[in-house]
Amino acid sequence: FPKFYVARFGNVFGSTGSVADIWMKANKKGEKLTVTNRDMTRFYWTANEAIDLMFAALKHGDPKGIYIPVMKTVKTIDLAKAMQEHGIEIVGSRPGEKLHESIATAEEMVNTIQMQVNVGGRMVKFGIIQDERATDRDMQEYSSEISPRMTRKEILAMVNEYKESL
Secondary structure, eight states, X not given: OOOOOEEOOOEETTOTTXXXXXXXHHHHXXXXXXXXXXXXXXXXXXXXXXXXXXXXXXXXXXXXXXXXXXXXXXXXXXXXXXXXXXXXXXXXXXXXXXXXOEEEOHHHHTTEEEEEEEETTEEEEEEEEOSSOOOOOOXXXXXXXXXXXXXXXXXXXXXXXXXXXX
């Protein structure tokens, strides 16, 4: 019988149609980068990090779990500042657009265990939502609003890795 592994994660930085992809095209055209809200936050990580999670889940995981990487967040305005070449324009939120994104609810997080594995010479942390209650600790929603933020140095490293892959 086939085994299925499920992962939830944020935005893969630079994937087709991502904000990085759209902003790189705007930079090439000499246009300002458009940001809908200064306070907006999102989870971002690189394609290599997403691949690492998939291999770690396959190697160390249980197909009953849902794998959620421990990710830092980025304020969209900070990302725009790191990428802009011709300025930034605040255009206002679109209908239905969320200010912050959520990867897991508080109820799901109660059933999450933390796991850390060595992948490609570096430690990768991720949570696994399991069927049974793992601990009695109080948990909260896994949201980009309350998760630790990337530093400017981390944002620039992510942007540079993406640019080098083009």
